[in-house]
């Protein structure tokens with residue numbers, strides 16, 4: 040609902056979703072909420088100029104083409120670029136109603152003043168409309184739209200007015216600065232900054248049209264309510280009908296921008312955090328991101344507007360050259376204050392407390408402080424103050440200089456320049472025989488923000504490492520759920536005190552070192568560590584939903600059933616993104632070496648996180664030959680080329696990921712001797728090649744409507760588990776292909792556009808999960824524990840695999856000759872030719888998206 044903005048709120052039966060442009064100049068969108076099709080469907084690589092949202096869908100105006108691009112799930116609006124659309128059409132504004140979207144077509148200069156073209160798509164709206172005169176600021180209500188004519192700033196509306204009388208009630212003589220539609224009403228800001236609303240739902244006779252008299256900077260409309268930002272103090276005020284038990288609008292809080300869904304409204308805090316803040320019903324309440332405070336405009340800010348700048352942020356908000364975010368100037372000053380400086384091109388007006396007229400404590404304390412500072416300054420202390428100031432400046436400059444030199448030194452040591460990274464990515468990272476030494480340096484770790492804990496602290500957090508708090512067990516460690524002093528729920532991994540302390544220590548240090556260097560939304564975050572005497576402990580974010588293994592093969596069948604196809608494929612895409620980051624974007628690149636379902640953990644919001652870096656290896660970025668390492672990993676997932684030839688490349692992870700995909704599709708374990716053919720690869724690949732996909736699909740789930748999507752994933756899996764590493768696709772290709780399959784599965788008609796379930800967040804906050812983790816009351820049952828135990832005994836071979844422990848089927852596989860490989864390849868080529876292009880090179884468009892994203 041409403042007009043386009045840098046933030047948008049969608050609504051519908053799956054709950055509200057908040058979407059916003061990230062304020063870092065990337066113009067990328069991020070969404071939070073419970074509607075998976077919008078949250079995970081948000082294109083993380085498409086830069087957008089602005090956003091708008093309706094019932095179960097959101098749309099953005101693409102920065103590069105000025106075309107709308109929608110995602111989510113609405114029967115009436117085509118996802119992707121809505122169709123039909125005139126070729127080459129570009130739009131200056133878009134706006135979404137319940138089930139439709141409209142856009143003002145950009146036109147050649149010579150037509151601009153005579154006629155405006157507005158295209159609409161969706162329920163009862165699909166048409167191209169012509170209006171006399173230039174139109175600006177379109178806004179969409181439930182079933183109607185309105186716009187402002189540039190020539191006289193009057194409003195006009197079109198569409199269905201049943202139940203709202205919106206068209207007949209439109210005021211003919213009022214001039215508006217801006218307008219915003221709600222469900223059945225429109226509110227506009229008049230030239231004198233007062234708000235005027237018209238229309239109203241006949242079903243809910245609430246006075247949405249009785250707007251407060253305060254001057255407003257902006258206004259938005261929800262289903263039966265409206266909210267505005269007051270000009271005098273940037274605080275929000277709402278009016279109209281509210282559902283009972285709604286969270287009220289914030290008080291004493293300044294906001295820059297607001298957007299409304301039906302019963303849920305959000306704004307961007309007017310402080311350095313630019314954090315979103317929401318009220319109304321349903322949530323999401325915790326949105327761990329900063330949001331852009333406005334849309335980037337290529338025109339200079341007009342009168343009554345100032346150019347927004349953020350002193351704390353070193354980067355530009357707007358990518359297009361000569362564009363900026365223009366915010367409306369505030370009018371007047373709050374009570375007790377006087378105008379210190381007027382609004383100019385770069386700053387809003389400033390007000391200061393008037394100390395002759397204080398009533399509030401805020402004013403009194405300001406004036407007291409001011410008085411004492413003035414007195415102090417005028418006394419003998421002035422020279423002391425000046426010398427302190429000089430000392431402070433010198434100190435800050437020297438610290439900054441040392442920090443800069445240190446960062447430069449670090450950057451020089453890490454030879455992962457953009458170009459090198461690209462090269463690494465393209466050649467899928469091959470390595471020298473020499474392994475980069477992993478020598479964790481505690482000072483370095485501090486810089487990487489891993490916190491050091493005492494053993495006592497962690498002992499306390501886990502109830503003395505009690506059996507009840509144990510949530511899992513690996514080959515070298517036990518994992519406990521713990522609660523830190525500040526209430527943060529964590530997972531504490533305690534290395535088993537083995538006779539081979541050296542080996543334990545190596546795995547500990549590998550994981551510690553790697554995790555403190557890596558940061559990605561789909562990698563498990565390390566929060567801290569403890570190394571005391573023989574004790575080695577790592578502290579991670581707690582993953583409320585355990586591992587993928589527990590879901591697929593645990594003792595609770597309902598968990599498996601609840602993991603429907605969309606969830607499974609989403610997890611696959613997210614895990615692929617984590618691995619893709621390790622291979623292509625980590626510095627230096629990393630081979631995980633132990634990709635398997637028990638190392639894919641699932642957080643509270645059901646997002647997948649790749650974990651367990653105990654076996655990972657760092658690889659140099661400037662090498663060309665594969666790394667020769669003693670095989671390590673888990674039976675069933677281990678790349679045959681690696682254990683046969685000790686030939687390790689990132690393609691070994693691709694093999695393991697292929698096995699994981701087969702596991703996700705079939706619900707079978709990688710090795711399960713209950714079946715005649717116990718090795719999942721040996722069993723599934725021939726069936727997939729014979730195009731008998733149904734035979735491998737997990738029988739506990741109904742095949743989806745779009746079985747084609749699963750067919751594509753099966754094909755990807757087949758390619759990942761090819762015998763020769765060089766015949767396997769790289770992880771970035773796998774990710775792209777999976778994203779397309781997910782789009783298809785979710786019924787997106789335009790599956791050549793990548794739908795990304797969640798975006799890569801380089802530098803994502805380690806701490807933003809804390810709050811949600813604290814609220815999680817989920818604990819592990821004894822059965823979960825048994826699962827983990829069962830998994831260790833039945834499924835998990837010792838990490839350092841020796842040849843005798845390899846199963847017969849694997850041995851058969853490992854002894855396949857080169858000729859066999861060719862034969863397999865040819866057969867594959869024949870039966871799957873039509874799907875061969877799935878993992879083809881990324882299109883120029885996709886390459887562009889990749890460049891934008893990283």
Ligand SMILES: Nc1ncnc2c1ncn2[C@@H]1O[C@H](COP(=O)(O)OP(=O)(O)OP(=O)(O)O)[C@@H](O)[C@H]1O
Pocket residue numbers: 510511512513514515516517518530532563579580581582583585586589633637638640650651653827835838
């Ligand atoms: N951060 C976490 N939050 C919740 N549970 C976790 C977390 N980390 C691990 N676990 C649980 O503990 C189990 C054991 O984890 P761990 O990484 O020690 O071993 P593994 O990967 O299963 O086996 P191995 O170390 O032998 O490869 C996991 O499978 C998972 O169920």
